[in-house]
Amino acid sequence: MRAGFPLARKGMVIGLLGGSFDPAHRGHVHITREALKRMGLDRVWWLVSPGNPLKARGPAPLSDRMARARALMRDPRVAVTDLETRLGTRFTAETLERLQAIYPGVRFVWLMGADNLGQFHRWERWEDILHMVPVGVLARPGWGVRGRMSKAARIYGGDLVDRGKILRRKRAPAWCFVNLPMDGSSSTAIRASGAWRR
Template sequence: MRAGFPVARKGMVIGLLGGSFDPAHAGHVHITREALKRMGLDRVWWLVSPGNPLKARGPAPLADRLTRARAVMRDPRVVVSDLEARLGTRFTAETLERLQAIYPGVRFVWLMGADNLGQFHRWERWQDILRMVPVGVLARPGWGVRGRVSKAARIFRGERVARGEVLRVRDAPAWCFVNLPMDGSSSTAIRARGEWRV
């Protein structure tokens, strides 16, 4: 395995939670633990991105965001990673293609909050993402209905499965909306309050 890359064995099912994590907070921790439990994942990798193509403002330095994420997410089943920077990928579809090539025999499940499902159709090659890996959508405050009636949800409604654990074995395209107790933490609100410090 390449230096700096997480270790994964053939047959493992790994959830990928990508984002700016600017900053990481209790809401990220909450949905990660719920995904591990409700989808039966072996591991979750946080993919702390170098930047977000959909946001005009750049995030805090990557090193600072990684440090904060590692301080917040303390679970041996979770790896906080700068894989996208190491891979040199900018878009999720590219990242997934590279990871599938590097980790043959490992099953990946893309994880996202319902807020991301609401604007998923704006992502580069979003339909390819849904065809590459199963997608687990986790409820977020104020986004339950909006996420479920989004453009992506409507177009791929026939591929929706009822339970999160099905994503362990079902090939893409497949997605699930997972209702769970809500955590209202928000990176935007934390930054607005001036609380974002390493």
């Protein structure tokens, strides 16, 4: 395995939680632990991205975001990674293609909050993503109904499965919406407060 890349064995099911993590917060930790439990995942990899193509403003330096994420997410089943930087990919679809080539026999599940489902149709090659890997959508405050009414949810409504643990065995396209106790933490609010820089 390449240096700096997490280990994975054939047959593992690994959840991928991508984002700028600017900064990582307890809401990320909460949905990660819930995904591990409710979807029966073997591991979750946080993909701390170099930047977000949908945001005009660039994030804090990657080294700062990685350090905060690693300090916050302390679970042996979770790897905090800079894989997109190492792979040189900018968009999720590219990242998934590369990971599937590097890790043959490993099943990946893309994880996202319901807030991201609401804008998923704006992602580069979003339909390709849905045809590459199953997608686990985790409830976020204020996004339950809006996420389920999004363009992606409407178009792929026939591929919705009713339980998270079924998702790990499904072929794409398949997705689930997991209701869970809410955590209202927000990277935007934390950045606005300046608290994580102190």
